[in-house]
Amino acid sequence: MTGPIWTGHERGSRGYRRMILALFAAGVATFSQLYSVQGVLPELAEDQRVSSADAALSVSFATLGLAIAVIPWSLLADRRGRRTTMRVSIVAAVVLGVLVPFSATFEALLALRFAEGLALGGIPAVALAYLAEEVSPLASAVAGGTYISGTSLGGLCGRLVSGPLSEVFTWRIGMLVVSLLAAVAAAVFFVTAPTPRGFVPVVRGSQRDVPLGRKLLACLRDRRLVALFCQGGLLMGGFVAVYNYLGFRLQLPPFFLPVAVSSLLLLAYLSGTWSSAQSGRIALRRGRFTVLLGAAGVMLGGLLLTAIPALVAVIAGLLLFTAGFFAAHATASSWVPALVRTGRAQASSLYNLAYYGGSSLFGWLVGLAFHDGNWWGVILAVSVLVVAAMVIATAALRSDPTGRPAAS
DSSP, rough: OOOOOOOOTTTTTTHHHHHHHHHHHHHHHHHHHHHHGGGHHHHHHHHTOOHHHHHHHHHHHHHHHHHHHHHHHHHHHHHHHHHHHHHHHHHHHHHHHGGGGGSSHHHHHHHHHHHHHHHTTTTHHOOOOHHHHHHHHGHHHHHHHHHHHHHHHOOOHHHHHHHHHHHHHHHHHHHHHHHHHHHHHHHHHHHHHOOOOSSSOTTTTTTTOOOHHHHHOOOOOHHHHHHHHHHHHHHHHHHHHHHHHHHHHHHTTOOOOHHHHGGGGGGGHHHHHHHHHHHHHHHHHOOOOHHHHHHHHHHHHHHHHHHHSSSHHHHHHHHHHHHHHHHHHHHHHHHHHHHHHSSHHHHHHHHHHHHHHHHHHHHHHHHTTTTTOHHHHHHHHHHHHOOOHHHHHHHHHHHHHGGGGOOO
C-alpha cells in the first residue's frame, strides 16, 4: 500500500515558509558573490591597469563558468537530490569567493572567478526544480518570484557593500566582506531548507534514466522553451551590460560622481526585489505572457530615460529598467518548469545556460559600444536585445495555454 501522492507545500504552510526563506537565502548567497565585483569595476580597472571592457571580464568569466556548469550540476541533482547538490555548490562557492580577493594577478583573479562561477552553478541550476517538486503548483509562480527577489537582493548586497568599501579601503576588502556575508546566507539555507519529499532519484539503468542528450534535445525541439531561453539570454545580457558600465559613465561629465555615491544608485535593485515578487501575483490574474511582454516594455522605457543627462532621470530610468528586468526574469524562469514533466532540471539548466551565456557575451560585447564613454552606444545595443526578446516572445508564447491566468 502506498501513501498519498505528494502535491507540495501549500502557500502559508510551515514547509512553504521554510522553502521560501531557504531559497531566498540561497539567492542572496549566490548573487552577492557573483556580482560583488561589479561594484568595484572602476577601482579594479585602475588597480590592475586594464580597460573598462577588460575589467568587465571579471564579471563575464564568473557568469561563463556558471553557464557551463548548470547542466552537469543538474545531472548530479537528478541522482543525489536537489538539496544535497545545492549544499555542495554553496559551500564550494563561498570558499572560492573568499580566495578571490587574494589574487596575485589579474589573470589569477579571472581564473578564480571562473572557478567560483562553476561552483555557483549548482544553485540556479537546481533551485527552481527543487521548488517545483516541493511547492504546490498553484503557489509556484508566487514562490518562484520570491526566489528571484532573493537573487535581486543578493545582487544589490554584493554591489552596495563592495563599492563603498573599495573606496574607503580597497576593492579586495570590499569583495572579501561580501563573501563573508554570503557565508552567513549559506548557513541560513542549510538550517531552513526543508527535507525533500517530491524528489524521486534517477537510478542508473532505470526507465527514468533517460540519456542527457535526449532530454536536452526534447527541450530544444519545444519552440516555447527555446523562446524562454532567448528571454533569459537577451534580457540578462542587456541588464548586466547596463550595470557593468553605469559606474564608469557616472564618473564622467556631467556627473563626476565618486564611487561611494554612485554605488548608492544600486539601491535601484530594490525595485527588482519588489517587482519579481509581484510578478507572480500579477501572472495569476493576467497571465504569464502579459507580464513578460509588459516587463520587457518597462525595461525599454527605463533604458531610454537614462539617456537624459540629469541624475534624477538616470535614477528613475534605472528603477524602471531594473523592475522590468526582474519581473521578466521571474516570469520566464518559473514558466520553464511549468512546461516540462521529464527533464525538468535540464530545462531549467538550459534556461540558465542561455541566461548566463548572454550575461557573459553581451556584458563584455556592449563594452565595445561604450568605448570612450558613449552611453548612447550602450542604449542602442541594449535596446536591440530587448526588442528582439519581445518579438520572439510574441511569436512563440502568445498563444501558449500555460501563459494564461487559469494555468498560471
